[in-house]
Amino acid sequence: xxxxxxxxxxxxxxRRRCPPDCIFSPYFPSNDPQRFxxxxxxxxxxxxxxxxxxxxxxxxxxxxxxxxxESRCRIQDPVYGCAGIISWLHLQIHNVESELAKVKAxxxxxxxxxxxxxxxxxxxEGDSSFNNLRTGESSVG
Amino acid sequence: xxxxxxxxxxxxxxxxSSCAACKLLKRKCTSSCIFAPYxxxxxxxxxxxxHKVFGAxxxxxxxxEVPEEQREDTVNSLAYEAEARLRDPVYGCIGAIALxxxxxxxxxxxxxxxxxxxxxxxxxxxxxxxxxVVMDENVGMVSFDDMPCCSMVNESFGQSSSELTQxxxxxxxxxxxxxx
Numbered sequence: 010x011x012x013x014x015x016x017x018x019x020x021x022x023x024r025r026r027c028p029p030d031c032i033f034s035p036y037f038p039s040n041d042p043q044r045f046x047x048x049x050x051x052x053x054x055x056x057x058x059x060x061x062x063x064x065x066x067x068x069x070x071x072x073x074x075x076x077x078x079e080s081r082c083r084i085q086d087p088v089y090g091c092a093g094i095i096s097w098l099h100l101q102i103h104n105v106e107s108e109l110a111k112v113k114a115x116x117x118x119x120x121x122x123x124x125x126x127x128x129x130x131x132x133x134e135g136d137s138s139f140n141n142l143r144t145g146e147s148s149v150g
Numbered sequence: 151x152x153x154x155x156x157x158x159x160x161x162x163x164x165x166x167s168s169c170a171a172c173k174l175l176k177r178k179c180t181s182s183c184i185f186a187p188y189x190x191x192x193x194x195x196x197x198x199x200x201h202k203v204f205g206a207x208x209x210x211x212x213x214x215e216v217p218e219e220q221r222e223d224t225v226n227s228l229a230y231e232a233e234a235r236l237r238d239p240v241y242g243c244i245g246a247i248a249l250x251x252x253x254x255x256x257x258x259x260x261x262x263x264x265x266x267x268x269x270x271x272x273x274x275x276x277x278x279x280x281x282x283v284v285m286d287e288n289v290g291m292v293s294f295d296d297m298p299c300c301s302m303v304n305e306s307f308g309q310s311s312s313e314l315t316q317x318x319x320x321x322x323x324x325x326x327x328x329x330x
Binding site: 050051052053055056060063064068071072074075076078079083087088089090091092093094095098099101102105106108109112113115116119120123 | 231239244254
């Protein structure tokens with residue numbers, strides 16, 4: 010019985026022989042055909058091959074993963090792709106920063122208000138515990 | 151001889167100039183050229199970047215699949231992604247997304263801490279909840295489930311995105327009307 014060497018997903022898709030030094034095979038295994046189909050649809054095999062080849066070996070898996078992610082985003086959202094996610098994140102960050110600024114302003118206001126009240130209190134026991142102020146308890150007997 | 155000299159310095163003006171895509175691809179730019187409205191001849195770098203990352207053929211296929219009124223946005227987002235990929239050949243846009251997600255998590259944490267501190271200033275009431283100060287707890291508590299793709303970034307790149315480049319500012323790529 011002859012041994013059949015399995016082609017990687019890329020070479021299967023491209024209907025060609027998968028050589029031992031195939032640039033795609035470590036990153037596009039045959040058990041995940043959709044992965045290569047996605048990147049091929051958006052970038053093309055030639056561009057993907059070039060991008061992988063131009064990267065140091067230890068970073069090539071990340072290149073393949075990021076290309077796959079971006080191509081999936083583009084397929085799901087042909088108009089905005091990943092850029093849409095980035096735009097959305099910018100907007101959310103802006104909203105959270107605004108809210109944070111509001112809350113900090115409120116804290117600053119309440120803090121200065123509390124300090125002002127504290128400074129007007131007669132110093133009887135010398136105990137200017139903020140808790141007393143907070144609960145409304147009077148330090149005057 | 152005179153006629154030859156006259157012809158040498160004289161060029162017939164073109165009826166219409168080629169778009170940046172057709173100039174780069176060294177082909178005739180027809181009136182129905184799909185690239186012409188979006189890759190003007192005075193912006194050669196824009197198409198060059200998009201072509202380098204995606205390829206003209208793939209860009210054309212993407213444009214054909216979207217409605218005409220959305221093609222400009224499509225081109226701008228492709229240009230943005232191409233720029234990000236050329237700037238960061240390993241992570242491309244994913245690097246930017248991971249950075250922004252990290253910033254978002256930090257901000258949400260800061261907001262939670264600030265709200266907790268604000269609650270401490272609240273006027274106490276019978277219940278333990280802080281009612282003296284009005285807080286909209288829904289603002290800022292964004293779930294990444296709202297954007298399904300985002301959770302994939304954490305799973306795939308959370309540990310390995312240590313050498314991320316800066317997020318390219320949105321204004322670098324011209325109009326970017328991606329307001330949700």
